[in-house]
Amino acid sequence: xxxxxxxxxxxxxxxxxxxxxxxxxxxxxxxxxxxxxxxxxxxxxxxxxxxxxxxxxxxxxxxxxxxxxxxxxxxxxxxxxxxxxxxxxxxxxxxxxxxxxxxxxxxxxxxxxxx
Numbered sequence: 001x002x003x004x005x006x007x008x009x010x011x012x013x014x015x016x017x018x019x020x021x022x023x024x025x026x027x028x029x030x031x032x033x034x035x036x037x038x039x040x041x042x043x044x045x046x047x048x049x050x051x052x053x054x055x056x057x058x059x060x061x062x063x064x065x066x067x068x069x070x071x072x073x074x075x076x077x078x079x080x081x082x083x084x085x086x087x088x089x090x091x092x093x094x095x096x097x098x099x100x101x102x103x104x105x106x107x108x109x110x111x112x113x114x115x
Contacts, residue, residue, distance in 0.1 A: 010095025017089035026082050038090045045107055053102040060091055
């Protein structure tokens, strides 16, 4: 049951970010073009599992993406709001599909598997 709640939570974050993105009337082509861009962080796994997990997790935690949204509001920056919204939407989408933060032991070992 807990796992289902985490998937639903990811869906709610994704939908909230899509709604916020639409309020700003940003380009949907840009959204579609960049929605998977945080996954470039997986390239760090070419170094090793430890570095890969740390870099991947850095780009897949809500902390930085929401900080960017707050910074965008403070600075009144549409560009930062667009990036933060797409980034947060990506993380929500990942959680919806069951992709979690990585453990350093292996690429497929995630925090959602332990729930």
